[in-house]
Amino acid sequence: MCNVCTREVVAPAPAPVKPNKALERLKKKHNIVTDPTDEEKQKAVEYQPDLLALSTQFSKLAFDVFKQGLARLQETKAYAIATKTTQPFHVLLAVLVVVAWLARAGSSGSVRGWRALYVGAVATHLGSQIWMTLISGIVLYFSLPRHEFGRVQTVLFPVYYAFNSLVSLLAALAYLRTQCLTRFENTSWIQLALLLVVFSIEAYVRLVLVRPMLRAKHVKTQMEAAAGGGQEVGRLILGELAHCPRYLRVLKTFRAYHSSIAMGTMITLGCSFYSTMILVDSMCH
Structure with a gap:
């Protein structure tokens, strides 16, 4: 066995810590006496952060939280839509048009705003129904393979019925608020009933039938x-x-749910057409 294998390995002694001459001169100049073994003395000479230091720390923390957020x-998809598509510009343009219309001279701005919200909600709801039921669904069904069409509908169905139910509820609330502000002059209770029926059916479809x-x-x-x-x-x-x-059995179950949803869709579409006709009649008076 060689000497390298048998000799004891001695760890090198740590190099002595060189005193900081600048720090020592500073201690002598200001008569600072420190004792590393005295905890009370260490606490007495320890740096105590002031208000500026604390505010800086909290500012750094707030900045880090903001940066992470x-x-x-x-x-997120919302950020991508807002920065990489033209839809936000369309929304902004619509808002500017509505604000300009509300700012013009005429009747009360509050009544005008609620009436604009009511008409806009009814128009948006009807347009969404016509596009989804009579245009988009038919074109896609006769253009895509059936499973591809099914994947598209899987994404669209929950969003479509949630959106339409919220818009119909908004239309009903805006109409009711408009009638309250005008003290129920020229009120059509049929219109209010139609809006509530449409909301109820679409909310039921979204919450009960879609899933x-x-x-x-x-x-x-899959089968x-x-x-x-x-x-x-x-x-x-x-x-x-x-x-x-x-x-x-699975096909029968699917068609039962799908037929119920289609029936509800056609009922709400008819109600929306009738509601639009009532709206047109109110404008002609």
Whole structure:
């Protein structure tokens, strides 16, 4: 065995700490006596942060929180929409037009504002219904493979019914507030009833029917994909699944929910058309 393996390894002694001459001169100049072993003496000479130091620390903390929040905001879809699309400009333009219209001379600004909100909500709701039911749904169904169309509807259905129910509720509240401000002159109780019926149906569809319908659609889509189906456009081809009892039960459940939703959609669309006609009649008086 060599000497390298048998000799004891001695750790090198730590180098002595060199005194800080500048610090020692400062202590002598100001007659500062410190004892590292005396805790009370150490606390007495320890730096105590003043108000400026504390405010700086809190400012740094607030800045870090703001910076982290800004970073999280920049990762959201809302920030991407606001900075990379033209939709915010459209909203801003609409707001400017409404503000300019409210600022013109005429009747009370409060009544005018609520009336504008009521008319805008009714128009927005009807436009959303026409686009989704009569244009977008039909065009996509006859243009995309059935499963691709189903994925689009899975995303749109919850948002569509939530948005429409909120807009219809806003229209009902704005109409009621307008009538309160005008002391119920030329009030159409049928109009108020129609708005409330539309809101009730759409809220029921969103809260009760949409989720189980999407759940059944998800199971149906998985079974169809496993059987190699779902790529046809504008039609349903069952193939081997026509002899699968479980698939037929799932399909029946999906169609029951989907038919109920479609029935509610057509009822609300009819109510919206009638509500628009009442609105037109009120403008003609």
